[in-house]
Amino acid sequence: MRHETWRDMTAVASSEPVAGDAAIISASIDEPEHFAALYGRYANQLYRYAYRRVGPEHAEDVVADTFVAAFRRRDSYDTARTDARPWLFGIATKEIARWHRAEAARYRAFARSGAAPADDGMADAVADAVSARAAGPALTEALASLAPGDRDVLLLAAWGELTYEQIAGTLEIKIGTVRSRLHRARRILRARLRSQGWAEQGRTERGRTEES
Secondary structure (H helix, E strand, C coil): CHHHHHHHHHHHHCCCCCCCHHHHHHHHHHCHHHHHHHHHHHHHHHHHHHHHHHCHHHHHHHHHHHHHHHHHCHHHCCCCCCCCHHHHHHHHHHHHHCCHHHHHHHHHHHHHHCCCCCCHHHHHHHHCCCCHHHHHHHHHHHHHHCCHHHHHHHHHHHCCCCCHHHHHHHHCCCHHHHHHHHHHHHHHHHHHHHHCCHHHHHHHHHHHHHHC
């Protein structure tokens, strides 16, 4: 059933007219096929987020389960929220929690291999312009060490590209809590990277860039 729903959404998403997220969800209450437009709009973003966190083995399941859960809850959506992306990312984050062991194992594997599930933008956001390629093992090991709540806030900001206000709504926490968790997560990552010499390298590379 889950994968049938996934395929059905894929088939009709491209044919849906352009409309606001809240309008789409409202229309889908009586005409469920309208909900497919949200899939066409946000599935790729959610897949990239899930892929980075739990890998290709589970990412499609996370996205499929996210849209199934969202569809079932659509009648309770607050239509005053014109952007459904934070709502969908919130559901996806809860789905990812079911795969927390897979996520931790993924980060450990990256740390051992020297690869990194992060790009330069991620490094900029969480490690003060450290090169993600160079700091990959240290960065992924540090991500695995974070408390789940801190990691959720950090990755929703870095990979989901959500604002503090959106993260607060997504996780149903206060903005002050978002700020404190993000600050703590960044502090832990910087400390881990600094202990392995990467923070200093990042500053050196940045200085060379500024000089040139």
